[in-house]
Amino acid sequence: MTDKVVLVIYGRGGHKEEMRRLILNLKAEQSDFKFVSIADVADTFGAIKHYSCPEPRDKFNNSTAPFQLVYSSTKAVIQTLKLASQYKISGIISTGPGMAVLPSILFRLMNKKVIFIEDWSRFYSGSLTGKAMYRIANVFYVQNKALLKHYPKAIFSGRL
Numbered sequence: 001m002t003d004k005v006v007l008v009i010y011g012r013g014g015h016k017e018e019m020r021r022l023i024l025n026l027k028a029e030q031s032d033f034k035f036v037s038i039a040d041v042a043d044t045f046g047a048i049k050h051y052s053c054p055e056p057r058d059k060f061n062n063s064t065a066p067f068q069l070v071y072s073s074t075k076a077v078i079q080t081l082k083l084a085s086q087y088k089i090s091g092i093i094s095t096g097p098g099m100a101v102l103p104s105i106l107f108r109l110m111n112k113k114v115i116f117i118e119d120w121s122r123f124y125s126g127s128l129t130g131k132a133m134y135r136i137a138n139v140f141y142v143q144n145k146a147l148l149k150h151y152p153k154a155i156f157s158g159r160l
Contacts, residue, residue, distance in 0.1 A: 004090045005034040005082060007107075009076070010099035011055065012041045014121055018095040019041055021160040022047055022117070036083050040097065046050060049086070051079040056098035073102045080106055091115065098129045104136045117141045118151070118160055126150050 010019035016039070023045045026033045037047040044050040056072040071095070080103040083089060091113030094100035104114045114134040118126060120143040134140050134151050142155040148154060 001035060003032075003037055004088045007089050007092045008035050008037045008039075008047070009094040009097065009100040009102070010037070010039045010041075011091065011095075011099070012039075013110065014119060015096040016043060017042055018160045019093075021138060022093070022095070024039070025160070036087055036089070038079050038103070040072075040085075042101070049083065051083070052144060053079060053099050070112065072099050077102045077106065084092065084110070093117070094133070096127065096129055098132075099154070100153060101129060101132050101136065104133060108136060108138075113138050115139045117157070117160070118143065118145070118147060118154070124145060137152070 008019055010016055035047055036049045037044060038051045040053055040055045042052060054072050054074050056069050076099040089112065092104055092107045093115045095117045096119045107114050114137045116137040118141065119128040123144050123146050125153050126147060140154045142148060142151055142153060142154045143159050144156055145156055148156060
């Protein structure tokens with residue numbers, strides 16, 4: 001096993017951009033920051049190891065959504081277990097996709113730190129993933145102050 005690393009899980013679009021900015025900030029503060037990743041995009045941002053995982057849901061086809069969610073979540077759990085056996089993962093950071101929920105539960109069961117950052121496009125209501133992760137994460141960040149009324153124990157971080 002190598003040095004301690006962090007597992008990051010992110011999705012396409014805004015989730016990817018939020019993770020890119022976060023990783024740049026973490027590397028600037030801590031030059032030896034190492035991470036592995038699971039995402040539904042090929043962008044790795046310098047990960048030691050990267051696994052691709054399909055989107056947890058098809059926003060345009062509700063009939064396949066339950067099957068796709070189960071498949072994506074199962075694949076993310078398998079990939080998480082593979083990464084956990086190969087690396088000393090100290091915790092997980094996610095910027096939003098639903099595929100992060102089951103791996104986060106696994107990490108909590110392993111007494112690892114789980115950090116979740118609610119999407120910056122959320123102002124008046126939380127995302128479905130955010131509502132689940134609020135109960136799972138050790139640390140929960142919001143990027144808009146209006147969300148503090150929905151997530152009273154969250155930490156306002158400002159925009160990434």
